[in-house]
Amino acid sequence: MLPTPPTTDSHETGYLAADGFVDELVAELNDVRAVHDRLVLAAGGVQTAAWAQNVWIAPQRIPIASIADGARALRAKQRNWALYATAFHRRAALIEAKLPPFRPKPLAFPNPPPSAPIGSWTLLAPDVLLAAAHCTSPFRHGEAYFVEDRQAPPNRAYLKLWEALTRLGLHPQPQDRCIDLGASPGGWTWVLAELGASVIAVDKAPLDAGVSRHPRVEFRRQSAFAIDPRAIEPLDWMFCDVACYPRRLLDLVSRWIAAKAARRIVATVKFQGPTDLAIQREFSSIPGSTLQHLFHNKHELTWMWMRP
Ligand SMILES: C[S@@+](CC[C@H](N)C(=O)[O-])C[C@H]1O[C@@H](n2cnc3c(N)ncnc32)[C@H](O)[C@@H]1O
Structure with a gap:
């Protein structure tokens, strides 16, 4: 037949x-x-x-x-x-x-x-x-599999940023200025410094010694929420992997966008407890942004924004 x-x-x-x-x-x-x-x-x-x-x-x-x-x-x-x-x-x-x-x-x-x-x-x-x-x-x-580096980075979080930047089709260039909030122990900061960008790494916990010795890395041991984005020289990229409630992250990135403090933002929305679809929609509705569960994400989504 x-x-x-x-x-x-x-x-x-x-x-x-x-x-x-x-x-x-x-x-x-x-x-x-x-x-x-x-x-x-x-x-x-x-x-x-x-x-x-x-x-x-x-x-x-x-x-x-x-x-x-x-x-x-x-x-x-x-x-x-x-x-x-x-x-x-x-x-x-x-x-x-x-x-x-x-x-x-x-x-x-x-x-x-x-x-x-x-x-x-x-x-x-x-x-x-x-x-x-x-x-x-x-x-x-x-399934975004990469040729892994099992020696240099201090943890496996670098894979999440590799995947985010690959999906974005863009990554920091040498001479770009970045800030990495919630940076420790330093997987993301290591990625950015290896790309040739300069990085201000911010965390309340210590940064891995090898990462903090990198000549393009400046470590600030403080809360990410204490930084006033209106008071810093505008940056090319803001990264945020701070462990915090989604609402607190939304307030943080909204302040950074309003202050025009960075041209691009990559941030992890971490759900503690049940997934909050309402706040997920609030992130998605920000013009110029995408929200995606990456292969290397856990119970979290990666939010990426470019100034429209
Ligand atoms: C998932 S880890 C970040 C991993 C990091 N992206 C990496 O690649 O190694 C979350 C980090 O958020 C930090 N953190 C939590 N509250 C913070 C705050 N208020 N300010 C700065 N960092 C904070 C924690 O100390 C922790 O290092």
Whole structure:
């Protein structure tokens, strides 16, 4: 029997939730139609979804007559396919085995991610593929793996900043002036200094000795909230990873924006206790900003702002 031709369901979008945050994703989306493990299908085009690690754009439901037929249908669309198997694992693996090998390498920061599109697919039924040739993340399933440095940085927080800057497609340049609030022990400050920027690192706790010896790092041991942004010479970047309630962070960044004290801000919104969707919306509604759960985030979101 010949398979019926592919049908485009342009009124549907797939959202792959960050691991452990399906409930948050479902809560922020409108018109959810189905949930397959971490893959949430919602009606209509792409919605803003901070808790989605990857978004499947205009996925197609493709009836298939056999394993070979499924592989053919995918190969006909493009080369790089990432399987997200929620059921029918064995059959999906057999289809995957007939696709060109796709093994993305960890990225060496600050190189940009490869630009070749990565499609995502799953089996909704033994004879129905769901496949999106285009997804929003340049990483397979949004998983941003890097060539790690296990020697120099004092902790693994540097990976979160590498991912944020990679997503932004921008990073501090040599001679840029940065401030890093909540800097200790110094993973983010290490990233910025290694990029050639000068960094004022601020924390109530001590900075790692190796990081504080860096010639481009000035450490100020004080509260981040005591700094008056109107009193400092305008900076290129403000970074903030302070452990504090989201409301307090929102007040802080609002003061920095109002004072025009930095051209760009990268800050971590940390949820203590339940996720606060209302404050999440307040961050998202600030013009010039994006809010995203990064692969290296925990129960937190990364908020990135550029002066519009
Ligand atoms: C998650 S850690 C930051 C990790 C850092 N980004 C790194 O890469 O190493 C949170 C930091 O916020 C700091 N912190 C908490 N309250 C603060 C305040 N009021 N002012 C400055 N730092 C604060 C803590 O001392 C802690 O070092």
